[in-house]
Structure formats: C-alpha cells, structure tokens
Amino acid sequence: MPKKQPIPWSRYIPAGLTLCVGVGLSILACVVVARWEDKRREYEFNRYADGVAAALQQHFKEDLQIIPNLSDFFAASGKIEPSAFKQFVQRPVSSNTSIQFLAWVPKVSDANRQAYEAADQTGTLPNFQIAERNADGAIVPAQQRPEYYPVYFLEPLKGNERTLGFDLASQPAYRAALERARDTGKMVVTGSVELQPAKDAQLSLMVIQPIYDNQDTFSSDSPDSLQGFVVGVFRVAEIFEAALKGRGVGNLDLYLADKTDTTSSLLNRSEAFRWASRQENRFLAFYDSSTKKVVEFPAVQNLLQVDGISKTERTVGTRTLTVGGRQWSLYLLSTPAYREIQTKHWRSWAALIIGLLWTHIPVTYLLTSLSRQRQIEQLAHERARQAEQLQKALQQLSNEQEKSERLLLNILPQPIAERLKQEQKIIADSFAEVTVMFADIVGFTQLASRISATELVQLLNEIFSAFDKLAAWHGLEKIKTIGDAYMVVGGLPMHRPDHAQAIAEMALDMQQAILKFNADHGEAFTIRIGIHTGPVVAGVIGTNKFIYDLWGDTVNIANRMESHGIAGCIQISAATYEQLQHLYQFERRGYIPIKGKGEMLTYLLAGRESNELSDYSLKLSAAHRCRFLQSSQADVGQNASVSPSTG
Secondary structure (H helix, E strand, O other), X not given: OOOOOOOOHHHHHHHHHHHHHHHHHHHHHHXXXXXXXXXXXXXXXXXXXXXXXXXXXXXXXXXXXXXXXXXXXXXXHOOOOHHHHHHHHHHHHHHOOOXXXXXXXXXXXXXXXXXHHHHHHHOOOOOOOOEEEOOOOOEEEOOXXXXXXXXXXXXXXOOOHHHOOEEHHHOHHHHHHHHHHHHHOOOEEEEEEOOOOOOOOOOEEEEEEEEEOOHHHOOOOOHHHEEEEEEEEEEHHHHHHHHHOOOOOOOEXXXXXXXXXXXXXXXXXXXXHHHHHOOOOEEEEEEEOOOOEEEOHHHHXXXXXXXXXXXXXXXXXXXXXXXXXXXXXXXXEEOHHHHHHHOOOHHHHHHHHHHHHHHHHHHHHHHHHHHHHHHHXXXXXXXXXXXXXXXXXXXXXXXXXXXXXXXXXXXOOHHHHHHHHOOOOOEEEEEEEEEEEEEEXXXXXXXXXXXXXXXXXXXXXXXXXXXXXHHHHHOOEEEEEEOOEEEXXXXXXXXXXXXXXXXXHHHHHHHHHHHHHHHXXXXXXXXXXXXXXXXXXXXXXXXXXXXXXXXXXXXXXXXXXXXXXXXXXXXXXXHHHHHHOOOEEEEEEEEEEEOOOEEEEEEEEEEEOOOOOOHHHHHOOHHHHHHHHHXXXXXXXXXXXXXXXXX
C-alpha cells in the first residue's frame, strides 16, 4: 500500500480561519446574550422590586386611610358619641383583617379624670378606668399627671379589653408620637407597638390623627384647641401579606424594617424583640418565599442566615417606603433557588452551543473536502505512478519486443518473420531461380587443435561477423553456418534479378575480408567458395529453434561446387556462368566429377571485368592464379589493406 502523502499546512488555513472566526463569534454571542440576560434579569428584578414596594406602600396607605376618614367624621359631627363611633368603624373593622382596633383617645386633664372615670358608673363605658402598665407589665391605675390620653372608645372591644382606658401618655414612645401629631396637625405613624403583651402578639403599627376644635384654624401656637386623637393599630403582617397576595415574588425573601426613630426602644417586649430593637433597622415583617407566608420575628432569626450567608450578603436590592412620615426599608433577600437561577445563563450557553454547531458544519465540510482532495490527489498520484510504471513496462516490453524482433530478424528474413508472427502454420515458397553460395574456411579444423575453444569461437565469430556485414551490404540472405561453413543465397525471399551478380560480388569481397583478417591476426586462412544458380524451395521448419532453410537440387549442387572446389578460389557452375560471363573474368576449369551428378562443367571466378589487377595477373590461368594466391598468403604483411568492393 502506498504511503500517504502529508497534507501541506497551508491547506488547513481556510478551515482554521473558519474555526477561529466561528468560535470567536460564538463566544462573542455567548457574552452578548449573557449580558443581555443579566440586563433583562436586572430589569425584571427592578420592575418586580418597584412593584412590590409600590404595592406595599399602596396597601398601607389604603388601610391607614380609615384614620383620616374617621378624623373627618369626628370633625364634621362636632360631637363624638360611642354609638356613632361604633357604627362608623364597624364596616372597615369587619372587612379589614389588618386592623387590630380603632379608638378615640381624648385629651383628659387631671381635673376631668374623675368625670371620665365616673362615666363608667353610668354604664356607657363599663369597666372604664384610666390605667397604665407598671414595671412588671401589670395594668394598674394611672399615676396622677397633668394630662391623660386614655383609650376611650374602642372597636372591636373583644380581644382588646385590657387596652380600654390605657393612658398612651404613660409610655414615652407613645407620648412622643402624640406630641408630634399634636404639634404638626398631621397623621403620625409610630414604630412597632405592643399594647397587650402576649407570647403570640403580632407586630403592629399605631397611627395617630389629632382632632381639633376647628381644623381649619389649627396652629402650633394654639395646642389648647386639641380635643384628642383618632388612633388605629394595624397588624403589619396582615398588610404585608395582603399586599403580596396574588403577586408572584419569585425566589426572593422580603424583609421589612423601620429605619425611623431607631434610638427608641420598646418597653416590656420579649427578649427576641429586644434583640430586634438593637439592629440597624427595626424589624416589621418577613416574607418567606418557600412557604409564601409572613413570618413573625422569633422565627425570622433562623431565616436571616441561609447556607452560611447573612442577611447583608443575601440582600440583592433595597426599596424605601414612606408612610405617615415614617421611612421603611424593604430588603429583597436572595434564596438558594434564586442564586441557582441567576447562575444559569441557558440562553448564552445555547447561543454558544448553536454557534459552535454552526461552526462545526463548515469546518467539517472543509476538512472533509480537504480529506477528499487528499484522497483524490493520492489516487491521482497513484494513477500517475502506475501510469509511469505502465509506461516503463510498455517501454521495457517495447524494448524486449524490439530485441525479439531483432533476434527474430537475425534468424529469419523480415517477410518470413512477419508471416510467422501472423501465425501461419506452414511457410514454404518456391523460387524459380536463385543463386546459392557455400563458403568454407580452409585450415580452421587444424587451428582448433592448437588453441582453446574460447579463442577458436572468438576468431570464427569475427570472420563470420565480417561475412554477415558483407551479406547485409549486398542485400543477400544468410541462411546458416555449419561449423566453419557459411551459406548465403541471393534472390529470396524477395525476388531480385541480379542475384547472381550480388553473390559474385560478395564472394570476391569475402576473399578480401579473409586476407585482411589474416593480416590483422597473423593467420593463413583461405576460403573455398562454391556458387550455383537454380530453383529452390524455401521455408521454415520445426517448432522449437526453427530456421529458414532451402531445399532442392540447387542447394546440393552449390554445396558440391564448394566441396569440390579449390582453396582460395571461387568455383561456379555453368548455370551461374551463363549469367555472369559478361561481367567478370572467369577461368574455365573444365568438367569435374560431382557426386550424384556425374561430370559437370565448372568455372573459376577470377575477378571483375573492370578490376585493377595487373596485366601479369590477368594472363595467369585460373588454376595458377589460385595456387599463387594460396602460396603468397604467408608473405602478406601487417600493412596490407583490403576494402570491400561496392559491386
């Protein structure tokens, strides 16, 4: 399997940029959405806090409005009667659970004390007596003082019997509130009060409205016109719970405290309430969001600190309420559920996740495309490599085929080779006239006994290679070599009219070639050549190591011309002589016995008609000249130079 090519890092740049931009935009979207969520929560919190504060203040004002209405009633009637008072306040008292009681508190001088207490004897106000609370919390007759402000008319009386006749001026805090209302002529709201100490007493507020002889002519310089006060005591928890009824408060606890007149303390309160008076703001009410109820102070101490977080640390917002000249602080306290919600920015995380998912799509596409591109490039590279290998294989095959072609052409003539490649089963042709030549190296057999086989083959190869060049030069077809014999033919496989002349030219050139070889190697070889012209049959025989061969009487006669010839001479038959007699110099040898043929007329080819032999040489007989050439070969020196004739 080919090794995977590494991908250049530059190709990862688009995917990397897309990833960076996508992640960056996703984070930016997450931050923007988180800030938007924070602002939205802050807006919702502020709207909720303002709504709760407004609802509380509105309910307090609505509940406390009965006091100004009662004051207006007294001012209009001019005379305050118990029956009229009871009739007027009966409906609001019965319908408003936050009202603990409503009362008329007259201004009673010490001189009129007995008259007010004597009124009890008439049955108008049974059991009426101006009283106060001693240090032990017991109700006792009031000590003598210049003025008294007893609770005179009281509705509802049931449950508030001990409050009837109680002198408000006997308590410094109440006396201060009465004096402030008297001096300002306005409604005054006190801090938390406890007119009837009890273990289950709820925190209450006292509302005081002064009544004058003439409200329109009220002046702080005329305090003697004061008739008394309309007083109402309201349960803070009831007002608080009514204001929050039907309003979802989420996961926040509400803590209402009075921050006005923090230096004053309540008298005869329980230990828990004394603890509350020492705080920065005086406790009024606590709304527990888990139970959706207003909790009294003793239970609040365990709720102000949740999971180790104090009230101060839990405070997430504060609103100020102003009622009757007093300022109240509304603390919005966090809860575990609220803190858990505040830390959950699901929209921002959703924006981040969606952004990352959208980023994942193009990045995955780019990386997939890059992987596909790498696979395609790798496949193309593999295909190119395979094509290159195939090209090399084809080239090698072509080279091998070319070698095979050359080898085949070295064995067979080209036309025969082409026919053989076409898978012709039998290749055989008849030729009416060709010229066949046999040549044999004289003395080569004796040489084989005195040199090594390798040297012998090298010499023979050099001689026959020279003959092969001459055959190719003259356009003749080499048939075969048998030992030191060489066979060549002219006129096949393609017919040519000058086949006899071409054979004659090659025979002459072969004599020159052997002379040059002897000169180069210091040998004394001669060749014996025989030539005959006639019809032959040519073809390919065999299936393994096949050759192109000739058959017929012409081949046998040519072989006899060579074997019965003279060393160093070219012996030809009469048939060949008939075709060459006008072109070459011949010497008639005469009739010689040929095996299987009897006596045959033969000739010796002496040379070309226009050769460069001397006159002396031309006059020699063919036999004498052959004997001369044979005897003079030993005298040929190294400087002898022979060139093949071009014919």
